[in-house]
Each structure stands twice: as structure tokens, then as C-alpha cells.
Amino acid sequence: MIKGNRSVPTFGRVQWTGDDKAWEVICDLHADSELAAFRESNGTVSVETPDGRRVAAKVGDWIVKSADGFHIDPLAPESFKPS
Secondary structure (H helix, E strand, O other), X not given: OEOOOOXXXXXXXXXXXXXXXXXXXXXXXXXXXXXXXXXXXXXXXXEEOOOOOEEEEOOOOEEXXXXXXXXXXXXXXXXXXXX
16 A cells, blocks of 8 residues: 655656556546555556545556546546557
8 A cells, every 4th residue: 555745746647558667657646635546466566546446457547646546547538548
């Protein structure tokens, strides 16, 4: 489990690739919040959603941090897709 208090952006997103680099980005996204992320032994990562549930992201899913909290999206949100 990770928690922290470093100053990082309020919004962001990362694609879960299953590797350590993606995990570090997820840690940074969670660093300024009271929400938690968990790296699971089956290759998924779980995050707490705004309603307090834990939701697992599979490899390839996007973890999106918005003003409402964290969400899992199997496709990159339109606002984050490259032009």
C-alpha cells in the first residue's frame, strides 16, 4: 500500500503496464491524496475509487486521477489521447 504527502499534480493518468516504472508513476499520482493503491501478486494494481471501493486495473488499463478521485478506464480518455 502507498500513501504520501509529496506535492504532485491534481490531475493525471498512467497506463498500467505491469512494470516498476508504471508503479512509480501510480505512486506519484497517489502521493498527494489519502487514497491508496495496491500492487497485487496477480499482475494487477488496485486503486480506491471515489466511493471507497477497490477496483483492479489490468495490464493496458488506464488509471485516471480527476477532481473526483481515481477511475479505471480500459481506453485512454479522449482528453489524454495524443493529437
